[in-house]
Amino acid sequence: MKTSKFIYQFGLLTGLVNVIYGVMRFTLGTHYENDAVSQVVGAVILIGGIVLGQIAFRKENNGLVSFKECLRIGVGIGLVTAVISLAYYFLLTNLVEPDFNIKVLEIGYATTIESNPEISSQMTQQQFIDNSLPFMWIAYPAIIMVTLFFSLIFSLCTGILIKRSE
Helix, strand or coil, X not given: CCCHHHHHHHHHHHHHHHHXXXXXXXXXXXXXXXXXXXXHHHHHHHHHXXXXXXXXXXXXXXXXXXXXXXXXXXXXXXXXXXXXXXXXXXXXXXXXXXCHHHHHHHHHHHHHHHHCHHHHHCCCHHHHHHHHHHHHHHHHHHHHHHHHHXXXXXXXXXXXXXXXXX
């Protein structure tokens, strides 16, 4: 049985839930915060999508699924989710809130000054922003790589539990 149907179906579902969570954070004004709760919720959304996709495939495949198929489904769902997340991030940073990156860098500078006050004598906030802004494009490949990495790790763990052979 082909896994692509489940990859697209559950990848789109997981990506949609991820975007809904992102929009919710935006409307609440918490989209600048990078706290542990947000990261855990994001991981739970990804794990949930992967597990649901693997279980749905097993159910359609007469209760059988190999470890390799679990990995393929999990990483595929992660890739589809990453592409959808990239589209959301692109829309957020370019259309919805064009100064998003500048605000993130301002918050990053303030956090850096709190933890290391002597840096303020070496670099102003504007210098920090000017030096960092050209590298904000790195977020796009980073989103894909981090999502694929965690999808692989989660798929390894869930694949061990979900696999069922003849």
